[in-house]
Amino acid sequence: MTKNLYRxxxxxxxxxGYETSNKRKTYVELYPSNYNPNKYTLNQKLEWKHRDMYFLTNDETFWSKLQ
Known part of the structure; x- marks a missing residue:
């Protein structure tokens, strides 16, 4: 199954109510360690029109509990 998992x-x-609120939303996406995106910056915040995104390749950071 792991060969079919991408992110x-x-x-x-x-x-x-997070999805339905009017607050600005922030999402975190985990990609494989060998992922090399053309248009995304890994491990940095990317601000879009309605939400913010973090694209990570470090699984320990992705699965860790927020402090």
């Missing part, structure tokens, strides 16, 4: 995505703050 994981989660809200930075997972809470009730």
């Amino acid at each position: 994981f995505s989660t809200p930075l703050n997972s809470e009730s």
Whole structure:
């Protein structure tokens, strides 16, 4: 199955009503360690019109609990 997995995505703050709120949303996506995107900057915040994104390749950071 791992050969078919490409990425994981989660809200930075997972809470009730997060998707339907009017707050600016932040998501974190985990990509394989050998992923080399053309248009995304890894491990840095990317601000889009309605949300912010973090693209990571470090699984320990992705799965860690926020402090």
